[in-house]
Amino acid sequence: MGIIDNINKLFDHRIRLGIMSILVVNENADFTSLKELLNVTDGNLASHTKTLEKANYITVEKSFIDRKPNTKYSVTKSGRIAFEKHIEALESLIKKKK
Amino acid sequence: MGIIDNINKLFDHRIRLGIMSILVVNENADFTSLKELLNVTDGNLASHTKTLEKANYITVEKSFIDRKPNTKYSVTKSGRIAFEKHIEALESLIKKKK
DNA sequence: CAATATACTTTGAAATTCAAAGTACTTTAA
């Protein structure tokens, strides 16, 4: 087993890591908030949220707020668990340097 | 500026992160050692080391040891600095959850 | 009602990732 085997490939990208970091502390965040916080383009954000959604790490809820479409993302239980594991893997990899 | 802007794209991949993690504590490591520690295929490792080399984050030294080719990788000064910055960016992103 | 804005989605070109196959020896063993 390699020393990076516990690093989750799905979180091994700064945008997805950022999305998860936001969602684990916020219960939910909408498309526009994520876009601004992460400073990414629409299409790019959409494709990364879709990847996380397919993995069942986040859920999407669409509604209309003030007659405008609104997409809210939340982290799932399994997403939260997977993320914690990833962070632990990252920490143990990096700590080796001390 | 987004919250992930200080994450270095080049270290935003588990194999390259693993290579750097090994090299910042070891002064040097050869191809075979990296391959075993990381549990990756030859071609895959070669392409990631090349990426880091192009960025001037690691250097390569080729020689023969026991009549066999040996490739040693070491981290450069700028590679070390970039890596530290990356780790700080990761930590500050993750710490927000506490 | 035309122009501009908001909130996404779709599309596909470009870049990246990855492993299979290739190269160049060396070692073992018949």
Add this chain to the structure above:
DNA sequence: TTAAAGTACTTTGAATTTCAAAGTATATTG
């Protein structure tokens, strides 16, 4: 001695991923 297997990479290109431009749909503003 020579054939087969092993070591240490490198090359290649197919598959996947990333990303932004353009598109869709509705709302607002002048």
